[in-house]
Amino acid sequence: MTPLLLSATTATTCLGRGLAATRSALREGRSGLAPCAFETVELATWIGEVPGVDNERLPAPLAAYDCRNNRLTQMALETDGFAERVRQAIARHGRDRVGIFLGTSTAGILQTELAYRRRDPQTGALPADFHYRTTHNSFSLAEFTRDYFGLTGMAMAISTACSSSAKVFAAAARQLALGSIDAAIVGGVDTLCLTTLYGFASLQLTSPQPCRPYDAERDGISIGEGAAFALLERADGVANTPAAGSVLLLGTGESSDAYHMSSPHPEGLGARLAMQAALRSAGLGTADIDYINLHGTATPANDAAEGKAVAALFGDRVPCSSTKGATGHTLGAAGAVEAVICALALTDGFLPGSPGTHRRDPALPIDYLLQGRPAHPRHVLSNSFGFGGSNCSLIFGVAP
Amino acid sequence: MNPPLTAWLEGVGCLAPGLPDWPTARAVLRGEQVYAHVPTVLPAPAILPPAERRRASRVVKLALAVGLEAAAQAGADVAQAGADVAQLATVFSASGADGHNCHALCEQLASDDRQISPTRFHNSVHNAAAGYWGIATGAMAPCQVICAYDASFGAGLLDALGQVVVDRQTTLLIAYDSEYPEPLFATRPVPDCAGIGLVLAPDRTPRSLAQITVRPTAAVAEPLADAALETLRIAIPALRALPLLHRLALGEGGSLVVDYLPPMQLSIALQPC
Numbered sequence: 001m002t003p004l005l006l007s008a009t010t011a012t013t014c015l016g017r018g019l020a021a022t023r024s025a026l027r028e029g030r031s032g033l034a035p036c037a038f039e040t041v042e043l044a045t046w047i048g049e050v051p052g053v054d055n056e057r058l059p060a061p062l063a064a065y066d067c068r069n070n071r072l073t074q075m076a077l078e079t080d081g082f083a084e085r086v087r088q089a090i091a092r093h094g095r096d097r098v099g100i101f102l103g104t105s106t107a108g109i110l111q112t113e114l115a116y117r118r119r120d121p122q123t124g125a126l127p128a129d130f131h132y133r134t135t136h137n138s139f140s141l142a143e144f145t146r147d148y149f150g151l152t153g154m155a156m157a158i159s160t161a162c163s164s165s166a167k168v169f170a171a172a173a174r175q176l177a178l179g180s181i182d183a184a185i186v187g188g189v190d191t192l193c194l195t196t197l198y199g200f201a202s203l204q205l206t207s208p209q210p211c212r213p214y215d216a217e218r219d220g221i222s223i224g225e226g227a228a229f230a231l232l233e234r235a236d237g238v239a240n241t242p243a244a245g246s247v248l249l250l251g252t253g254e255s256s257d258a259y260h261m262s263s264p265h266p267e268g269l270g271a272r273l274a275m276q277a278a279l280r281s282a283g284l285g286t287a288d289i290d291y292i293n294l295h296g297t298a299t300p301a302n303d304a305a306e307g308k309a310v311a312a313l314f315g316d317r318v319p320c321s322s323t324k325g326a327t328g329h330t331l332g333a334a335g336a337v338e339a340v341i342c343a344l345a346l347t348d349g350f351l352p353g354s355p356g357t358h359r360r361d362p363a364l365p366i367d368y369l370l371q372g373r374p375a376h377p378r379h380v381l382s383n384s385f386g387f388g389g390s391n392c393s394l395i396f397g398v399a400p
Numbered sequence: 401m402n403p404p405l406t407a408w409l410e411g412v413g414c415l416a417p418g419l420p421d422w423p424t425a426r427a428v429l430r431g432e433q434v435y436a437h438v439p440t441v442l443p444a445p446a447i448l449p450p451a452e453r454r455r456a457s458r459v460v461k462l463a464l465a466v467g468l469e470a471a472a473q474a475g476a477d478v479a480q481a482g483a484d485v486a487q488l489a490t491v492f493s494a495s496g497a498d499g500h501n502c503h504a505l506c507e508q509l510a511s512d513d514r515q516i517s518p519t520r521f522h523n524s525v526h527n528a529a530a531g532y533w534g535i536a537t538g539a540m541a542p543c544q545v546i547c548a549y550d551a552s553f554g555a556g557l558l559d560a561l562g563q564v565v566v567d568r569q570t571t572l573l574i575a576y577d578s579e580y581p582e583p584l585f586a587t588r589p590v591p592d593c594a595g596i597g598l599v600l601a602p603d604r605t606p607r608s609l610a611q612i613t614v615r616p617t618a619a620v621a622e623p624l625a626d627a628a629l630e631t632l633r634i635a636i637p638a639l640r641a642l643p644l645l646h647r648l649a650l651g652e653g654g655s656l657v658v659d660y661l662p663p664m665q666l667s668i669a670l671q672p673c
Contacts, residue, residue, distance in 0.1 A: 001566075096616070096664065105525065112502075112584070116510035125583050132587035137496065138526050138547035152663050153616070156555035157547045159497075159526035167544065174562030178403060180616075194509045199521030254542035258486075258534035262522040273540055387522055388531025390543060 001173055001281050003248040003397070005235040007183075008085035010076055011340040013226035013327040014048030018079040023344055029372055031326050031355040033210045033222050038192050039110075045206040048224025048328025049192060050075075065144040067108035067135035068191045073144055076189065076227030085231055086149055086185060093182035100155035101172040102142045103164025103188035105332030105386075107157070108135035110193035141189050154181055159332065161386030162295075164188055165228070166335025169394050170252035172232050187229035188336035196223055196331060203262060205299050211329070213296035213322035213354055214303050214368045216361045221297045224328020228336035230343075235399070242399040247343040250379065250395045251282025257389025264302055268309030270391045271295075271383065275313055278381060278393035286314050289395070290377035291351050293338045295385045296322020297329050298356075306383060307364030314366070321369040325356030335384035335392060342380045342396045351375045406613040407564040408604050408673075411474030412648065413466035413574075413597030416440060416632060416639060422469060428629070429642075429649035435628050440593040447536045455519060456532065457498045459578045462593045463529035464536060467574045470597030474570075475607050486539040488599065489563050489571040492530040493546040493556025495637040496588065498523055499580035506584075529576070542569070552577070553596070553640045554660030560600055561614060570601040575638040594636040596645070610648055610672045617667035621657045644668055 010018060014032030015025035025032065033046045056071035077083045090098050115130040134140050142157045154175065158167050165188020172184035190196075200206045200223060207220035232249065235242045242248065255277060257270035264271070279285065292314070295306055303322075310320060323341050330337050345351055353372035360368045379397045414425040418437045427433040442461040445453055447468070456464075467490070476484035496502075501523050508516050522528070527545035534543060542563070548555035553575040560573040576595030580588050601608070621643050624630040633642045643656045647670050655669045 109502075109506075112506050113509050116506040119510075119583060123583075126587060130587065132584065133549060137549050137588075139495075139549040139552075143549065146661075154555075154558060154664065155548065155551075155661055156559065158545065159547050160530070160543070160545045161525045161527055170542075171544065171559050171562065174559065174566045177566045178405060178562060180405065180558070194514065195505055195516075195521070195524060198509060198514050198516050199505075199518075199524065202516050202518040202521050254544070256530075256534040256540050256543045258538045258540050260535065261528070261531050262518070270540060277542075386527070387525050388527040388545075389534050390527055390530070390545070 006230045006247040008231040010080035010082040011228035012076040026352040046210045046222040064131045064134040067111040069108040070144045072227045073189045089183040096153040097182040099181035099184045101168040101186045103158045103168045111135040160390035163384040163386035163390040163392040164332035166384035166392035184232040188333035189227040190332040191225045210356045211298035212356045213298040215357045218298040222328040224330040226330035226333040226337045228340045246399040250397045251278045253277025253393040255391045264305035268305035271309035274391035274393040282395040291380040292320040293382040294322040295383040321354045405561045407600035408608040409610045411470040411599035413469030416594035426649040429646045459498045460532045466595035466597035474599035489541045489569045491544040491560040491573045493552045493575045495552045497526045551661040552637045568602045573598045596641045608673045613669040621659045
C-alpha cells in the first residue's frame with residue numbers, strides 16, 4: 001500500500017489522559033490496573049478504569065448521545081489537541097472529505113444494562129430517557145463523532161470484537177487509496193460494562209490478579225477501557241510531504257481463523273496469515289521489523305497461539321511485548337491504543353516492557369521484553385485478534 | 401485521477417419477509433409475481449457442524465443463507481467446490497447484533513443472578529455471524545464487520561468496493577438485520593429478519609450479471625412503486641439495497657440511488673451484462 005501519514009494521535013486509558021501520561025507510564029513500566037470496583041460489579045478481577053469519564057459533559061445539542069462510551073470518546077477527542085487537528089483537516093479538505101472509521105465491541109451497551117434495571121413494572125418498557133440509537137448501537141460513537149465535528153461524508157463503525165480498531169486502519173486506508181476521502185478519523189473506544197466483565201468471567205478468561213501476558217503462569221485477562229484516535233492522511237501530496245520522523249502506516253493485513261468463536265487457532269494460523277499479509281502490504285520482510293506489539297491478552301490459549309505464530313515467522317530475533325499489563329485489555333479499543341503505543345515507540349525510541357509479567361513462558365521462544373528499553377525501531381508491527389477468529393496486523397514506520 | 405468505485409456483480413442472495421430467495425425477489429421486482437407478505441423463514445444452516453448448528457441464532461442462519469445463495473450464483477458453491485467460497489473476502493454489515501441474545505443478557509444482568517452463559521456472551525459480539533461463516537466455510541480470507549445503523553448497507557458496500565478495487569479481491573457483501581424483542585423493539589422497531597448478499601469482483605467473468613459504479617450524491621432514493629416493498633425498504637436497513645436489486649431484476653441500465661448517511665447518499669450506475 002501507499003504509506004499514509006498519522007498526522008495526529010491521542011490515547012486515553014487507565015494509564016492516563018493523553019500521550020504524555022501514556023508515554024511516562026510506559027517508560028516507568030507502570031500499570032494502571034486496580035481491583036475491580038466498577039459500578040455494582042462483584043468480581044474478583046482487576047480492571048483498567050479511566051478516571052473522570054463520568055465528569056465529561058456532552059454539548060447540549062448532542063445530549064441524546066450521553067453515555068459512558070461517548071463521554072470517553074469526547075474526552076479523548078479533546079486531548080493532545082486532536083480535535084483541533086481534525087478541524088484543521090476539515091478546513092483543508094472539506095466536511096464531506098474527512099471520513100470516520102471507529103472500532104468498538106460494546107459501544108454504549110452499559111446504558112441499556114442500566115435501563116433494564118428501570119423497566120416499567122407494569123409494561124416492561126424501558127425508561128423514556130433511554131436512547132438506543134445514540135448510545136447502545138455500535139455506530140453510536142461514529143455518529144457522535146460525525147455530529148461533534150459537523151461532518152457530512154462517509155462514516156462507519158467496525159465491530160469485530162478485539163480486532164475492531166486495528167481493522168479501521170485497513171478500511172480507512174482503502175478509501176484513502178480510492179480517493180473517496182482525503183483524511184480519516186480512525187480509532188476505537190470501548191468502555192467498561194457488565195456484559196464484558198461478567199461475560200469474560202463466564203468464559204473463565206478473567207484473571208484474579210493483574211494480567212501477566214506471556215508469563216509461564218498467566219491465567220487470564222484484565223479488562224480495561226480506552227479511547228485512541230489517529231488522523232490519517234495521504235503522505236504523498238506535494239503540500240503534505242511528511243516531515244522526517246513522522247509516523248506512517250505502511251501496511252495492513254487481515255485474516256480469519258475459521259476455527260472457533262472464542263478460542264484462537266491453536267497454532268496461530270490466522271495470526272500468521274495476518275502478519276504475512278501486513279508484511280506484503282508494506283513491501284517488507286520479517287528482517288525489517290524491529291518491534292512487535294503483541295495482542296498478548298494473557299490467557300493461556302491466546303498467548304500460546306500468537307507466540308507460536310510470531311516464533312514461526314520471526315524466530316526469536318524481534319523484541320516483542322504486550323502492553324496489556326499496563327493498560328488492561330481495552331477490547332475494541334485495543335487496536336487503536338496499541339497503534340498509538342507503536343507510534344510512541346517510533347518517535348520516542350523506546351520499546352515498552354510488560355508490567356505484571358515476571359517469568360517468560362519458556363514454551364514460547366520469542367524475544368519477549370519484560371522491561372522497556374531504548375532502541376531505534378524503524379518498522380514496528382502491532383497485532384490485534386478477536387472473537388470469531390478476526391485477525392488484523394498493522395505495520396508502522398517513520399518517514400526518512 | 402481517482403479510480404472509480406466499480407465492480408462486477410457476480411451473484412445475488414436475498415431473504416426477506418415474502419422474498420425467500422433471489423429468484424422470487426427478482427420475479428416480484430419485475431412485476432411478474434405479486435408480493436405477498438409472510439414472515440421470513442430462516443433455513444437451517446446445513447453447512448455448520450452439528451454443535452454450532454444447534455447454537456445458530458436467527459442472525460447466523462440469515463447471514464449464512466444470503467451469503468451462500470450469492471456465492472453459489474457466483475460459482476463459489478460450497479457443495480461443489482469448498483475451496484472457492486473460502487477464497488471470498490467477506491464484508492458483513494448489520495445495524496445490530498443478535499437482538500434476542502442481547503435482550504436475554506441485559507435481562508439477566510439486571511437480575512440478582514448475573515452469571516451469564518458463556519455461549520450467550522460469545523454470541524453477543526457484532527461479528528458472531530461472521531465468525532460462524534468462517535467456521536462453516538473454512539474461509540481464512542479477510543472478513544470485515546460493519547455497523548452504520550440505518551446506513552449499514554451503504555457502509556458495507558463502500559468497504560466491499562474498497563477491497564474489490566484496491567485489493568483486487570472478489571468480495572462477498574452480506575448485509576443483514578434482525579429484530580429485537582420487547583422492550584428493545586419499541587426503541588428499535590426492525591420488524592423481521594432480512595438480508596442481501598452480493599458477490600462483487602474486480603474483473604468481468606462469464607458469470608457477471610452487471611457492472612456497478614458508485615458515486616456520492618445528495619439525491620435521495622426513489623420510493624419503490626410497490627407500497628409493501630417500500631415499507632420494507634424503510635423498515636429494515638439491509639433492504640435499502642432494494643432499488644439496486646429492482647434495477648438488476650429489470651435488467652435495465654441506468655442509475656439509481658441507495659440511501660446511505662444523509663446528506664451523503666450513493667448513486668449507483670448499473671450496466672447489465
